[in-house]
Amino acid sequence: MLIVVGDDISTGGLSPDGVVVMSFCSNVEAMANFVFRRLDPQFPTRAQEWGGGFIVGGHNYGQGSSREHAVLAPKQLGVRAVIAKSFARIHRRNLIAQGLVPLTFADEADYDRVRQGDQWEISALHGNLERGEGECRARIVGAAEELRLQAGFTARERQILLAGGLLAYTRAAE
Amino acid sequence: MAEMQVAILLHSHLVDGLLVQGDEHRYLKSMCARYGLVYSPPGNGICHYLHLERFARPGLVLVGADSHTTMAGAVSMYAVGAGGLEVALCLAGQPFSIPAPRVVGVELRGRLSPWVQGKDVVLELLRRRGVRGGIGCVFEFFGEGVPTLNVTQRGTICNMVMETGATTGVFPSDERTHEWLTTQHRAAEWLPLAADPGATYDEVEVIDLGGLEPLIARPSSPGNVVPVRKVAGTPVGQVCVGSSVNSGYEDLALVGAVLRGQVVDQRLVMTVTPGSRQIQDRIIRSGTYLDLVQAGARMLEPICGPCIGIGQAPGSGIVSVRTFNRNFPGRSGTDRDQVYLSSPATAAATALRGVITDPRDMGEEPTLPPAPAPNISADDQHFLYPPSQAEAANVKVFHGPMLFRRRRLLYRRS
Numbered sequence: 001m002l003i004v005v006g007d008d009i010s011t012g013g014l015s016p017d018g019v020v021v022m023s024f025c026s027n028v029e030a031m032a033n034f035v036f037r038r039l040d041p042q043f044p045t046r047a048q049e050w051g052g053g054f055i056v057g058g059h060n061y062g063q064g065s066s067r068e069h070a071v072l073a074p075k076q077l078g079v080r081a082v083i084a085k086s087f088a089r090i091h092r093r094n095l096i097a098q099g100l101v102p103l104t105f106a107d108e109a110d111y112d113r114v115r116q117g118d119q120w121e122i123s124a125l126h127g128n129l130e131r132g133e134g135e136c137r138a139r140i141v142g143a144a145e146e147l148r149l150q151a152g153f154t155a156r157e158r159q160i161l162l163a164g165g166l167l168a169y170t171r172a173a174e
Numbered sequence: 175m176a177e178m179q180v181a182i183l184l185h186s187h188l189v190d191g192l193l194v195q196g197d198e199h200r201y202l203k204s205m206c207a208r209y210g211l212v213y214s215p216p217g218n219g220i221c222h223y224l225h226l227e228r229f230a231r232p233g234l235v236l237v238g239a240d241s242h243t244t245m246a247g248a249v250s251m252y253a254v255g256a257g258g259l260e261v262a263l264c265l266a267g268q269p270f271s272i273p274a275p276r277v278v279g280v281e282l283r284g285r286l287s288p289w290v291q292g293k294d295v296v297l298e299l300l301r302r303r304g305v306r307g308g309i310g311c312v313f314e315f316f317g318e319g320v321p322t323l324n325v326t327q328r329g330t331i332c333n334m335v336m337e338t339g340a341t342t343g344v345f346p347s348d349e350r351t352h353e354w355l356t357t358q359h360r361a362a363e364w365l366p367l368a369a370d371p372g373a374t375y376d377e378v379e380v381i382d383l384g385g386l387e388p389l390i391a392r393p394s395s396p397g398n399v400v401p402v403r404k405v406a407g408t409p410v411g412q413v414c415v416g417s418s419v420n421s422g423y424e425d426l427a428l429v430g431a432v433l434r435g436q437v438v439d440q441r442l443v444m445t446v447t448p449g450s451r452q453i454q455d456r457i458i459r460s461g462t463y464l465d466l467v468q469a470g471a472r473m474l475e476p477i478c479g480p481c482i483g484i485g486q487a488p489g490s491g492i493v494s495v496r497t498f499n500r501n502f503p504g505r506s507g508t509d510r511d512q513v514y515l516s517s518p519a520t521a522a523a524t525a526l527r528g529v530i531t532d533p534r535d536m537g538e539e540p541t542l543p544p545a546p547a548p549n550i551s552a553d554d555q556h557f558l559y560p561p562s563q564a565e566a567a568n569v570k571v572f573h574g575p576m577l578f579r580r581r582r583l584l585y586r587r588s
Contacts, residue, residue, distance in 0.1 A: 089341060094260075
């Protein structure tokens with residue numbers, strides 16, 4: 001677990017506004033150095049050292065602008081999924097389009113159990129998606145209980161995720 | 175499935191002159207020529223204003239790669255924001271889908287009082303519902319108050335309604351829409367559209383326009399709305415008028431009329447940004463531009479600019495009052511920024527007094543100068559329409575060295 005952030009994180013938190021960062025807007029590798037810059041400047045280094053992982057957010061994660069950098073930059077750092085209490089519409093779709101999985105807590109209270117640095121396994125997710133199951137389980141290494149996560153997707157969204165993203169899905173469909 | 179029309183215009187976000195942006199503009203210009211898109215060069219305006227002026231049509235669906243695409247709901251388009259890749263696939267003929275939203279009817283009653291503007295209507299929605307209160311919803315406006323709002327005001331409302339998390343907002347297409355399209359020489363594209371009589375909604379909000387007062391969103395969320403009088407007197411170091419939500423002709427004409435013959439308070443810096451070259455052209459001919467210059471406003475070109483921290487990042491701890499749509503932490507380009515969001519009327523009153531000011535304290539609302547007719551060629555003569563298919567096939571898409579990394583990431587096979 002790379003980071004736990006609060007409610008209403010905007011895409012500007014992930015991909016900051018301003019001249020400095022936006023001058024890299026066509027250079028995802030450079031832009032990735034600024035993910036969560038204001039919340040946690042160590043995040044990019046940590047994500048790379050840990051070889052990627054997950055982000056946990058509160059309600060309305062990814063509100064605001066439709067900028068895709070808010071997905072491309074964390075993806076560059078190895079983020080594979082975001083688990084939140086709820087998502088903003090456009091950002092959720094941008095995650096799916098890039099093959100990152102947006103999941104929600106089945107029980108919101110579980111958000112409080114998440115700690116940065118925990119090791120999570122969501123091992124059955126691929127099968128869950130293939131079978132169209134609306135729920136999956138995350139095991140926290142070293143903890144006894146599992147977390148129930150909702151994988152609420154349309155059939156098309158599931159197929160996009162299984163293909164690895166919208167571009168790959170579109171290519172495969174042709 | 176609804177008929178779908180997608181047009182792309184560049185979002186004039188970026189500072190010219192940086193190597194990266196120069197390469198991006200060259201890439202986009204060549205890409206538009208190669209693949210058959212209209213290219214609007216930097217300086218021509220913010221895409222949402224250009225759409226309203228020159229492209230948006232009642233009854234069609236618009237998918238745009240910007241969250242404030244919703245603004246075209248002002249002329250009764252079903253206009254939805256999406257990520258760039260989804261929009262690109264629409265251009266390639268792929269379907270676009272969204273979960274069917276709940277429909278919230280917003281009944282507008284009465285008419286706005288002096289000094290109260292379209293911005294205050296959408297701030298009232300944000301005051302009631304916050305930044306999550308529109309998730310999964312489309313707001314449909316109806317009622318006797320609708321004809322009292324012109325398309326500029328409707329555009330402000332539909333633009334910023336997105337901040338509730340809404341999928342979009344839609345106004346009926348009526349006489350005011352017809353007026354707008356007529357001044358844009360597009361009367362033939364008008365058609366009347368309204369909810370069926372007796373239509374029911376998942377939920378109804380009632381807003382008494384006459385009962386609204388000037389509102390303002392405090393730092394650092396568009397949902398943090400209070401009456402202006404509650405924060406009146408707060409010292410201000412910067413006032414910015416513009417952005418995609420409030421840089422229409424009527425917005426700037428009012429600010430110019432308030433400032434006319436006076437100068438902005440010396441404790442602050444003021445900037446004004448027209449939304450498009452057509453608006454810029456029009457405020458020059460109406461005299462508004464000169465009023466603003468003489469009052470000490472710094473005039474920017476038609477651009478998004480300060481709204482996303484591209485220029486005018488406020489000094490540390492400085493309160494900035496902006497007519498924009500977002501004040502998320504750091505969006506202005508400054509850490510721990512103190513950005514308030516208000517109407518143009520509140521911004522103009524604040525600029526003169528140097529402290530946050532309820533515009534109703536300024537006496538009578540000034541009369542606006544006679545509005546010159548829009549000069550539609552101001553935008554149009556700078557659009558680059560794509561060449562014939564035969565010529566387009568020979569266009570080489572420019573790829574500068576600064577664009578390379580992004581391409582590799584985006585187009586890598588998974």
